[in-house]
Amino acid sequence: MKKMKSVLILVLFFTTLFGFAQQGPSSKIKITGKVLEKISKQPLEYATITFLIPNNPKPVAGGITNPKGEFDIEIKPGIYDIKIEFISFKLNEIKQKNLKASTNLGVISLEEDANQLNEVIIRSEKTTVEIKLDKKVYNVGNDLMVKGGTVSDVLDNIPSVAVDVEGNVSLRGNENVRVLIDGKPSNAINIAEALRLIPADAIDKVEVITNPSARYDAEGGGGLLNIILKKGKNQGLNGTFIASTGYPETYGLSGTLNYKSKNFNLFTTQGYNDRSNPGNAFTDSRYLNADNTTRNYVNETRENERDNKGYNGNFGMEWYLSESLSWTNTFNYRKSNGINVDNVFQNNYDAGFNYDYTRNRINLENSDSENVEFATNFTKKFKKDGHKLTIDGSFSTNDDINDAIITDTATNTSVVKFDNTINNQTQSRNLLQMDYVLPFGKGSQFEAGYRGDFSELLTDYSVENDGIINNNFTNTLEYKEKVNAIYTQYGVKINKFSALFGLRFEDSNIEINQLATNDFNNKKYNNFFPSAFFTYEISDKSSASVSYSRRIQRPRGRMLNPFSNLSSNINIFVGNPDLDPAFSDAIDFGYIKRWEKLTFNTSLYVNKTTDVFQFARRESGDFVNGTPILISSPINLATEYRTGFEFTLNYSPYKWWKLNSNFNFFRNETQGDFTYTDFNNNVIVQNFDNVATSWSTRLTSKISLPYKIDWQTNASYNGPQNNAQGRSLGIFAANIAFSKDVLKDKGTLSFNVSDVFNSRKRMMESNLPGIVSSYSEMQWRERQFSLSFTYRFNKPKNEKEQPKRNQNENEGDFQG
Template sequence: MKTSIKKTGVLLFLFYSLLSTAQPKDGVILGTIKGKIVDKNLNQPIPYATVVLTDVSEKIISGGISTENGDFLIADIPKGSYTLKIQFMGYTSYSRTIDISKTNKDIDIGIVTLDEEAESLDDVTIVAERTTIEQKIDRKVINVGKDLTTTGGTAAEIMNNIPSVNVDQDGNIALRGNQNVRILIDGKPTNISAAQLLKQIPSTSIKKVELITNPSAKYNPEGMSGIINIVLHKNSNMGFNGNLNLGVNFDKNARFNNSIDLNYRTGKVNIYGNYGTNITKNLNGGFVFREDDNSRQNFRFLDNNKSHLIKIGIDYYINERNTFSVYTNQNLFDGVTRGFTDVLFLNNDQDDLIQNLISDSDNLGGTYNLDYKHNFIKEGHNIELEVDFNDFESDSDDDFSFTGGNGTATAYNDLIGNNRTNTTINLDYVNPLSEKAKLELGYELRLRRTDNDYASTLFPNSNFTYDRDIHSIYATYGKNLEKWSYQIGTRVENYQVDATFIEKRSSQDDIIRKFEDDIFTIYPSAYISYTPGEKNSYQLSYSRRVDRPGLNQVNPIREWSVPRITSRGNQNLEPQFTNSIEANYTRKLQNGSITSGVFYRIINNEINQTLITDPIVPDGQILTFDNFDNNSAYGIEISGNYKATKWWSLNASFDLYGQTQKGIVNNISREVDAVIYNFRINNSLKATKNLTFQVFGFYRGPQDGVQFESKPFYFVNTGARYNFLDGKGTFSINYNDLFNTMRFRFESDVPFRQNGRFQGETQTVYLGLSYRFGSGKNKKLSRKRRDNNEKSGGGIL
């Protein structure tokens, strides 16, 4: 293939040379343009770079590619004014205006130097000291620096440091105070729940986090509060290089997280791999006190988990026009949970009951991705086909035994098996109609197949299948008008669901419940931005979105159970729809920047957790999901970074969310006006060139809902990091939750008056070591970010 490209370049060069020596027609002026393209840093020729000549209407007049020596020649050019553009993957583009006339027809522009794109230089080999935030037209990008990767062992620790994002005690993630959010890894879906995923990804494997709070019609419309895309490091430097990260957290138990990134690039082939592992023991517990019968449930569990995250991929640069890549993510996770639930009846201790649990689970997930992209001659004009297959298998073996309770409780065993597959096919077309306008068209197919088996020695065996097909087409059009820019789009989707729940009975007919749905929906979006100067920018956007129930939200099979609370899904749960409008303002300062925003959402048929009385278990409760009435929400966000002195810099953010919730809980009509607010501040103090200290503080205010009132909490982290070996190595130490205040507390009066508290091992000491090796120039293949992740929707309280 390389030989054919060389021949093509030589033939083009000779062809244009021959044309330049031919005699023109009488009275017709024909000109030539020639030059040499060179790497600015290496001072070496760049072969096969694209050279395009356009007229004032941006119509392509002629073009070619540079030879092995970087030379190019465009001949037989009529008289007129033109724009010459030179492009090569991984480099900034070059352009200049050229006039062909009778007195200026043979033009030699000499040596053209191309510099690497700034984005290409931002890779695993260089991790910035400080985290930075970029406000783009459709998303906020948090480039993760060493000040965040040293805060702890997993992605969960990083997420609580990011504006607008919260992670609760069970690992459930919320964006702008709402857990209806899409979580992506490298823009791709995953069958693994967000809570489990955040515990498995090492913090040092994260390159950046993208918050897409009002996605355009191009993106999957699922997720009321938007999309969180976690981008992992991918090293694509020339030659062989990599990065090694080691870390350990200490509290009552030690937790180890390690990762290594390797890359080898030569010629047209880039091979890369990433391996991360977490070995954790985590003690967590709490209590729930019920006032109606003066009882208290105490929880104490020890999780012993091991996870392995593997990514291997190959990029093949066929030529400047065509690229092909393939990669796979493999996620292996197994864990054992041991613990007990102690139910104490303070008025009658003869009814006291202890439930012991031993849960053994094995999980295996894999993603397989193919991508082919063809670039047309015009810059930014391309078509891309991507196929993504994701499968997940999970098996758990749970043993329950009991002590006390007057001998009324019976020991039993649960076996639960889950098998899920997702297939996604995307075809995307991008056409820059001009330098100021762009059209995007696309088609997406999403197929989901789910099969869940439940076998129990005490309860009826059951099976739940859930199949879903979604066909989507979209179109967006955007244009820049000097200081103004806008983008409009529409996405049309057909959504089909076929679900069946079978409860098997030995002495009577099986109970069969079926659910089918077929919905055709339109999702419009619009953006407009105004940039009067370099220091100020304004943005206004609108989108319509949907939250389709996650698997655990509709799965009627028991997810978990303690003596007085059982968690399971609601098969009759319906989608919720959201109309969202938001405005953002960014101000660049001399030593920093400030970003502020407001949003307003109208939510139809809202999905939320609810506690209802158990019709079978006396005094029992079922934690499930239900649709509430139409609600509204609003929010204000302010974040900024500022370098106060040469040695002191800080990032801070404040976000406030208000929501009116209406619903019927346990046959009681309720309406609540809830206000949630959070404050974060991160101080970085540079003692020497290589030694930096850090102090991070977080406060979350109280949160009211139709059923629960969460109490406020705060925590403080402090630490230090030291760079050595000319910045190739970094040693870090961090003391998390300095005052041991990170705990979840709540009160509720429906269906019973109760209060509770939950806490894990949050007061930890983290030690980390990072070392990067190898060198080389970076020529990274840009990959599209997908957003068709599936949520699970489980969790406790």
């Protein structure tokens, strides 16, 4: 009954909204048109159209173009001077145009202004966060917080997105997120680690899409993030160089160059960094008897000293074979090596909390990673605007080699134990895709495409205890994934109403083979993923939408591997090779409104996920000096319902002050029981029925001070949340940054402090009746200070994005 009431309220809300939208003045006329770049014929998004009364400099009406370069502006009948402008392009003016009725001005071409391109004096900038009805676009170059940082730092500064202390990414509180790089799934084996290795300086922008259409990969029930790497786009030779240093000891050097002519565009990004990331953690545990009386106490502390050296580079060429055909090839290479010293102390106490003894485990881990990728793209454009065919390919390999030596000593014995773990992983990934777009009629469009994603991951994990192989923790896991997908979409626009219907079919063939135990598992399934999007333009300043999509989450990597590290010998993570994929149905109601100084976007969303992943803790039956070893494993747990409300706003009260804020509230309900047989052959049923609410908020302020100094402050709070086996506590964190332009705006000095109050920690309370009650804190990286210097040549500091001949680059080469 409660759910029915909620649905009725939503229907009433949107009925009222759409009804109100029908009202409006009837004395105005509608002026439409399209703005293109003169040479490439590409649409110019965000071009400004201004209407003025002749001989009066004050504008009376205006607007901006959409992603297709189109504008639709209502004005009163009369005679006007019309200005069409775009940064780095020559002004186009139409003088004394007599507009008595609704008029289509046709195609308006703008030509690049070579003088503006060569003078580094432009101070106007794109908003750091661009809010659109179907997505948010975060422009990395304008964010002082991430200078000298990594992609993980970039994502943690984006509205709606959060990165926890272990590097896991969530969107609106949902960790079921697909992360793409240039529209393609990352070929990294451990995506969380990869995001911590790629420098922020290599990123152009990030697109946040909470409810993707059928054109996108069906992976990611919570939505997707598309990380777009920098590619040069200005005429001639230009570039940027960045040098950074920091404390704890961090050094970085990177550069971006491009040379663009009429026939081709060469671009490259190169970077090297040396980063120290000290961290710490502790867990205080009270182990219980069956009647919940105290058995003993173990207080575990952990200090991490991480050092990583990494190189990241790419080189590419875009060849304009003709006015309608382009061919782009890109080569990417990443290599890193790191050392992680993990020092664990376990202080043991008896039931009366009297000290017993201390155990010390020192885990010295070495890691090496190498990633190679080649990507190619053909784009053919036909005579009709928007009619095109794209063919893409991506071929990559990734090798991760990790070995660790664990030294185990205790104060109650003279015996010294040695554990040696080896974890070698090799992954290959090949992607093929073809997309075809055909506009027809007036306001209609047809799309169809194919995508093949083929990957293999081999994980060789072994453990030696005092030189003897431990078969319980030694195995070779082979994971093979073959996914073939086809999709089609049909879109139509009738006056102010537009609709997009899509259907995607994916055929999955998954092999999970444990070679050491000869345990072979093959899972084949095929699924349809429908989507539907409806949008109504209430006015040129506001729109409302409702959308639906079906998504999938496939378990991979650590989630499936039943063998993990032994840095702690009493708290062990074990993967589950029998995990099934989870399926989500998502509905999103959106509304956007723009004023002169404010853009406001809000949404209500509902997600239902079946076979959702949940982490369950249980006793293994083994003990270390009387302390039970606890195992944490992922399981498929019945159904999860997630509902929430979110709003994001951009506000510029003054030219020198920009504010961006985001607020998200959600309710998460899980329903299901976990049944297992313990080491005493008792059937244990754990009830995971749980209802939790949480919220998060973020505020970013950027102030332009005198003497070309910028000051940016970022504060965020993630609220507490309950789960079936405990509770995570709230986290507050803040960053601050300053920058100063020098050398006639060709250079910029930036200083930032990440985690000003050293408070970005995961804090957890856990309770397993009859087993353990514990409290833990974990801080992956401590407070950091960074100083960077940026030098630009033949490149404006804050340029508006130029159009690209390959329009797919704006949206990512492999979307959908």
